[in-house]
Amino acid sequence: MNMVALNRRDRGCTDKDRANLNKPIENCYWVNPHLLASEYPGHQDLAKTRFHINKYLDSGLSCFIDLTQPKELEPYDLILSQESQDRNLATVYRRKPIVDYSVPSRNGMARILDTIQSDIQAGHKVVVHCWGGVGRTGTVIGCYLVGQGLSGEESLRELSQYWSTVGCLKRWNHPITPQSEDQFRMILDWNQ
Template sequence: MEPHEVDHGGRPFNSYEDEFRRLAAEAGGAGRCLRFPIRDVSVPSPAAMRGILDAIDLALDAGQPVYLHCWGGRGRTGTVVGCWLVRHNFATAASALDQIRRLRAGDPTAGKPSPETAAQRQMVTTWAAGR
């Protein structure tokens, strides 16, 4: 979250970077925390999405685990995951939303849509493989 962001009750979010670094050190790694701000219930520009996907790919290519999330873990997270699946041909643009549903089957919020909004779903269903 960005420093100026607050939750639905107007409370600022707690930073978890210190805890992240501590856990990474315990696991024997340095870890990196990258932020790609996307306004809640919206989508990034195509160029910004490519930057996010490139950062994920660089980490994975280096053998680093990736943890991706947004505030609720469904809208923006689902949008990025869907575009990543399409980029790497783990799903087609037409099947990506079904694939996300299958991947989320064990999640307590699996009954709620991911991505959340029509614009987010449209970004996934129009994303091109290799993009």
């Protein structure tokens, strides 16, 4: 699938576009009007999970791509299903696990990016998340941006701009995205 040809129009949001999009939570950023990068929407407190899920649904998000490992965190997919049914919404939950601080294989990353692209083409607004929304999520979004026609360096600069819009406490604890050298390298080497 040629992601550059398919999505040149959706490469990214301008600052003005971003200001007009509803951020469901503080620690997330819009990549384009169809793609949101975020921290984990679940919580140990089920009431908080339900609250967060409803904020995502209020923002029009209908496809959730979870980059965490099974059993890494409290699952939220059943609450997503319940809240979606209560609202008569069709939502999709997909797990595409990546080990924390790590990167997937090149084929694994290509499959994740193809999934994002297919879901957007199917009319979904997609949210991609890991635990903190920093390392694994930043790596996927960085490679996505390279697939949209940016160089690896341009993608990292764009990620830095996006990251500047998340909550200040999150940025204090994690001043850059992604997190590991391997994650940076994957973005820089993507599509080479």
